[in-house]
Amino acid sequence: MSNIAKTPINVLHMQDITMQFGGVVAVNGLTLDVNQGEIVALIGPNGAGKTTAFNCVTGIYEPTFGQVDFMGETILSNTPKGKMKKTYLGEVSPRPIPIISSTPDVITKKGIARTFQNIRLFGQLTVFDNVLIAKHMRAKQNVFSATLRLNRKEEERMRAETTALLEEQNLLHLKDEIATSLPYGLQRRLEIARALATEPKFLLLDEPAAGMNPQETQELTDFIKQIRDSYHLTVFMIEHHMDLVMQISDRIYVLDFGKLIAHGTPEDIQNNERVIEAYLGVSDDAED
Numbered sequence: 001m002s003n004i005a006k007t008p009i010n011v012l013h014m015q016d017i018t019m020q021f022g023g024v025v026a027v028n029g030l031t032l033d034v035n036q037g038e039i040v041a042l043i044g045p046n047g048a049g050k051t052t053a054f055n056c057v058t059g060i061y062e063p064t065f066g067q068v069d070f071m072g073e074t075i076l077s078n079t080p081k082g083k084m085k086k087t088y089l090g091e092v093s094p095r096p097i098p099i100i101s102s103t104p105d106v107i108t109k110k111g112i113a114r115t116f117q118n119i120r121l122f123g124q125l126t127v128f129d130n131v132l133i134a135k136h137m138r139a140k141q142n143v144f145s146a147t148l149r150l151n152r153k154e155e156e157r158m159r160a161e162t163t164a165l166l167e168e169q170n171l172l173h174l175k176d177e178i179a180t181s182l183p184y185g186l187q188r189r190l191e192i193a194r195a196l197a198t199e200p201k202f203l204l205l206d207e208p209a210a211g212m213n214p215q216e217t218q219e220l221t222d223f224i225k226q227i228r229d230s231y232h233l234t235v236f237m238i239e240h241h242m243d244l245v246m247q248i249s250d251r252i253y254v255l256d257f258g259k260l261i262a263h264g265t266p267e268d269i270q271n272n273e274r275v276i277e278a279y280l281g282v283s284d285d286a287e288d
Ligand SMILES: Nc1ncnc2c1ncn2[C@@H]1O[C@H](COP(=O)(O)OP(=O)(O)OP(=O)(O)O)[C@@H](O)[C@H]1O
Pocket: 021, 024, 025, 026, 044, 045, 046, 047, 048, 049, 050, 051, 052, 053, 117, 288
């Protein structure tokens, strides 16, 4: 047997990502990598630019400058144009790069799924329908399948897959409940189940433990590891609960005022003076 270490397979590469809103540079020249099978955390004080960075990966925002590659393919790329050329305040000088844009639905179909800081379920629909809708989003429907009535088979398959997924996630007994009638912790679990229904390779979790008590947070910690392993996922997560972050992250990136101030293993980050000063020393479970 060879002792040569396996080269990591890159899942996400963000290069010089800069997002400017008017005079605010919310993300400033962010470069980072997430490799296959990793759980990577993005941490930092409130307003540091973490959610904005996620929004630049999932196509909600078009970055002002920079490039996002997913599994080696450039999915988003932009450089300042028009008035922004004059008002650009980012730290990395913009270069002329090709402009590539992808809408959130296209990005979902490529295998990227996410959850939101504020749970975004279809509140008045059942648990089952919330997951089924996500299956529909994944389905490669086209005019031919619709008109040739291949849809019925597709629909049956999607219903069976929804049942199976809810069973795996221990949510099947709640399938007929209205989503918002569930306790908070279960709504979070449902949101993750819905993200899994799109069969992602890469899962972004925006503050999955927000509002959870210590016991729920510990359960979530185990749950994230378990779904990473059983669905062969790569996970990128924003979180303020440092117990969770330090327990499950392979690597951590730290943002402050839009800029990367540190990157390393949980141990490196816990001992990093700059991070302690900017974030950890101030508050380790800030909620907003
Ligand atoms: N759509 C927007 N328009 C204008 N400014 C914005 C917009 N979105 C975010 N910002 C600003 O960008 C900065 C970064 O915000 P962001 O929400 O990304 O921070 P965050 O690190 O996710 O914070 P938190 O931990 O509180 O969720 C903040 O100053 C915020 O006010």
